[in-house]
Amino acid sequence: MKVSVLILSFLFSFQLIAQPINLKNAVVLVSPSIPAPMRTTAPQMLTEEIAKRTHTTLKQVQSWPGSRVMTIALALSSDQEVAGKPVPGRTSTNVPEQKPEGFRIITEGHTLWILGADARGILFGSGWLLRNLKMDAKRLELAGPVNIASAPAYPIRGHQLGYRTTANSYDAWTVAQFEQYYRDLAIFGTNAIEGIPFHEGETPSALFPIPPKEMQVRISELCQKYDMDYWVWTPATFELTDDAKRKAEIEKHEAFYRACPRLDHIFFPGGDPGDNHPREVMAFLKDLHGKLIQYHPKAKIWVSLQGFSTEQIDYFYKYLAQNKPDWLQGVVSGPSSPPMAETRYRLPKNYQHREYPDLTHNVRCEFPVERWDQAYALTLGREAINPRPFFFAQIHGKYAPFTDGFVSYSDGCHDDINKVVWSMRGWDPNKDVNEILAEYSRFFFGWPLANDAADGILALENNWQGPLAQNGGVEATLAFWKDLEAAHPTLNTNWRWQMLLLRATYDAYTRRRLLYEEGLEKTANALLVRATETDLSKVLDLALATVNKADTEPTAPELRKKIETLCADLYASIGLQTSVPKYKAKGPERGCLLDFVDYPLNNRWWLADEFQKIRALKSPAEQLARMNVIANWExxxxxxxxxxxxxxxxxxxxxxxxxxxxxxxxxxxxxxxxxxxxxxxxxxxxxxxxxxxxxxxxxxxxxxxxxxxxxxxxxxxxxxxxxxxxxxxxxxxxxxxxxxxxxxxxxxxxxxxxxxxxxxxxxxxxxxxxxx
Structure with missing residues (x-):
């Protein structure tokens, strides 16, 4: 009897302890010791993102409320007290909240503390809270009690977001859209943004809401607001031995430096683009640094060895050994760079090493989709919506140990999930990919969808595994996403949701087309094999009409219409340019999947051309011989x-x-x-x-x-x-x-x-x- 009472007592106590923390009527209290502008930015981010999802705006107060009112208190871990109340957990110094960018989230009575080592610790602690809250119109809850502390494994965790014509979406964004995206990335651990301030050779995008020069300054202001490092990518596509052009380039840089309220790092690619010897490159960068520190005294220069020959690479390392430039912060490794391990080995320890991973492309790139089905490669193309969470977690794990972090290459929002995976694994290399996707789905789609949407994202990655014709999971993925869409109609204006629906629909449409069109070609080949000298012309006509049924009697028109609709929705919601003629994309290679949605998945175009050649041959015997080669090609x-x-x-x-x-x-x-x-x-x-x-x-x-x-x-x-x-x-x-x-x-x-x-x-x- 006594044992039963003890068990019941324990269970009752556990239930009390494990009760969720209700923050619906909470207030926000901010320590005055948090540096500006984070003292304003972090509570603004918290209250605005909560209000979007709950329709409740938490009040910010200057002093502690009544004892029963839940309070979200933001403070530095070094604070002794906030408004007269002691800050908890200051007994040890070797803890995450004392390390750069680290934080601790801890509950103490009716207070939820967000303790940051510094301004960024406050930002990232606030991001952790937002990722883990249950938020909707009826609730604002956190599973409790909480005592979690974390600090990043890698100091550099950034993404290149170039406001330029080449991008398939960024060139259409307003300042407000950029700010929201910076905030979203910060919530998932990003601490750096890389811009592309110079656009030589590019025609200005017709979609620019404001001129590029103005936007680059506004981007710098946003980085200052969110305490993100502002990097810029600045290649030289001319010969640095040309004194006049060199002087003009330095003047252009100086004007840009002068205009930016914040600027932390200049990244100069040695190649891709560019074709200068490091003897000219290093002298040029030293001169640039002299101008840079006049306006941004702590800013540094980085260089990549992309495209360098063996002689040029050796020259670079000899230069470092002989000159020991203190203006150089480190080396960036990107596509066509020397191997990552070799670079870290040869680079003196006082210089940092940053990766420049391509998260944005699927083919003709640094990290192509292995054995990507031909049908996808020819229709989805180089910049399709491409969630590849497990693949990129593996790539990060392979190369990150040789680096101090990364700033990824991205040409649009279509790689959004890849960015989040890299940011979160840059913070914690051991963080489970399923957990990352659950947090992503909880925050962007709502807590009830945390697991289902995460499963749907993984299903999209699996859609690209193995031969498409044999991947029956593609149809199951579409059915899964259609069910989610029907059950959650309020998400139909959410651009991330729209992208995932588009991929599920496009994949299934492509598979149905592939099976149908390959079947038509097999039928046509059977006709060619049976042709004789007396009926070969009719057979050619019939065979061509058969393969062309892909156009005259297309399959799955309802999916085709859905793709068209989702592309229009994405252009309206986030400026995603899936077509050159419709949505003013820079070129067909820049994510224009709508322009290739009906590209032949059988050889009907080739057959039409070959049949014309056959008709021009001199004898029926030659014609039949060529028809036989074509029919039996495979x-x-x-x-x-x-x-x-x-x-x-x-x-x-x-x-x-x-x-x-x-x-x-x-x-x-x-x-x-x-x-x-x-x-x-x-x-x-x-x-x-x-x-x-x-x-x-x-x-x-x-x-x-x-x-x-x-x-x-x-x-x-x-x-x-x-x-x-x-x-x-x-x-x-x-x-x-x-x-x-x-x-x-x-x-x-x-x-x-x-x-x-x-x-x-x-x-x-x-x-x-x-x-x-």
């Missing part, structure tokens, strides 16, 4: 093999993955009429074959362009046919001695093409092993 017959080397669904024997995304062509602004397999390629693929007939003769056939230096089982073979033009063939006879064990490996040596741009390198798109 079906070489029993005992033979075909691989479209960069198509996940059609390359079962390919073992290599292109790791720099040069395997997706970009011809005719993305509207190429080339065969789809020709638009995807690798430079030197490797393939493995088994179960070969030891007594059979095999021929290797390759399509692509340029050179193909073939090896079979490591042995270099000499071709019998060697055509270098696009979509022509090269052939090699495989010696019988190599197939005696029923297995061969195929590889290709890399031609010496270092003098060429990667877009001009040799390409291998299709590989056949043909049994004779």
């Amino acid at each position: 079906n070489p017959g029993s005992g033979s093999y075909y691989d479209d080397v960069s198509s996940g669904s059609k390359s079962p024997r390919v073992t290599t993955i292109s790791d720099d995304a040069t395997d997706i062509a970009w011809w005719n602004d993305g509207l190429s009429r080339a065969r789809l397999s020709t638009q995807t390629f690798q430079n030197s693929p490797a393939l493995e074959y088994s179960d070969l007939d030891p007594g059979a003769r095999y021929i290797v056939r390759v399509a692509g362009s340029g050179d193909a230096l073939l090896r079979v089982d490591g042995r270099r073979l000499h071709p019998t046919v060697y055509q270098k033009e696009l979509e022509t063939f090269k052939e090699w006879i495989v010696p019988l001695s190599l197939t005696q064990d029923g297995r061969i490996s195929i590889s290709f040596d890399q031609p010496e093409e270092s003098h060429l741009n990667w877009r001009q390198h040799s390409k291998i798109s299709d590989v056949w092993l043909l049994k004779q």
